Amino acid sequence: MCGYIRRVTDSPAVADMLDQIGLGHLANRIAGNGEIEHYYPAFGGNPERRINNLIVSEPDGPSTVDATWWFDAEPDGDTLRLGKRTTFNARNLDSNYWKGALRNHRALVLATGLGESKWVDGTKSQYLMEGQEPFLLGALYRPFDNGRFSCAVITRDSHPRFDRYHDKAFPLFIPINPEFVAMWLNADGQVPDMVSHYLSQPKMTVPLRVARVSTFKRGTVPSDSEVLSAD
Numbered sequence: 001m002c003g004y005i006r007r008v009t010d011s012p013a014v015a016d017m018l019d020q021i022g023l024g025h026l027a028n029r030i031a032g033n034g035e036i037e038h039y040y041p042a043f044g045g046n047p048e049r050r051i052n053n054l055i056v057s058e059p060d061g062p063s064t065v066d067a068t069w070w071f072d073a074e075p076d077g078d079t080l081r082l083g084k085r086t087t088f089n090a091r092n093l094d095s096n097y098w099k100g101a102l103r104n105h106r107a108l109v110l111a112t113g114l115g116e117s118k119w120v121d122g123t124k125s126q127y128l129m130e131g132q133e134p135f136l137l138g139a140l141y142r143p144f145d146n147g148r149f150s151c152a153v154i155t156r157d158s159h160p161r162f163d164r165y166h167d168k169a170f171p172l173f174i175p176i177n178p179e180f181v182a183m184w185l186n187a188d189g190q191v192p193d194m195v196s197h198y199l200s201q202p203k204m205t206v207p208l209r210v211a212r213v214s215t216f217k218r219g220t221v222p223s224d225s226e227v228l229s230a231d
Contacts (some may be wrong), residue, residue: 002088002153004115004216005039017134022178029053029064030110034113038217041088042070049220054151055108056085057187058143067141067151075146088203090152091142091169093199101140103189107151108174115216118164127165127180135206138172138180156202161228165210173205205229
C-alpha cells in the first residue's frame, strides 16, 4: 500500500535527478514555491485529490499532467465521477483491469517522501519515510475525453526489510536510470522484457529515513532517524 506521498518541489536535488534521467526539461514545471506538496488518495469521491505533475508520455515526448489519485473514474462534465472500487494502488497487474494501462499508460511519480502504516495488536502505527535523495514511483494512469486524468501507484508483494512498516505491499520504486525511464515511459502497447523482469523483482532504489509520526502532513523525520538502506 502507498497512501501518502510528499514532494519538496524547490529542492535542487529534484532538478538534478530530472537531468540525470533525461527529463531536465520538466524541472520548471515541477518546481514550486518552497512548500511541501502533500498527496492523498481520493477517498470520499473527491476528484480534486490529485497527484500534480505526474510524468507521462505524450506524442511530443515526456510531459506532466495532474491526475486524480483514484483509477476507477468516469468523465462527468469537466470533472470526474469516482467509482467505489478502491483503486489508488495497482497490485495485481495480471488482472484484465490493469493490463491495458500497463501496456499503454505507464507513468512516474516524482517524490521526496511517502507514508506507510501498519496495524499491530489493534494499534495503527504510521511511518513517514523521506528519501535521502528524490525518488521515482511507478504508476498507471487513464486519460479521459474531457481532459482529466486518473491514476494509481503500483505496488508489489511485500519487501522483507519493508515489513516492519507495512507488510502487505511495497511501492514500486523505479530505477534512476535514463534507459529504464525511457523504456518505462514508452507507450507503444508493449511491456518490455526489462520492465516485466523488474516488476517481478523490484528493488528499493533509495535510502529512506524513517520516523513514526502521528500525522503524515505535519510529520517530520529527524536527521538522526533510522535509515532503511537501498538494495
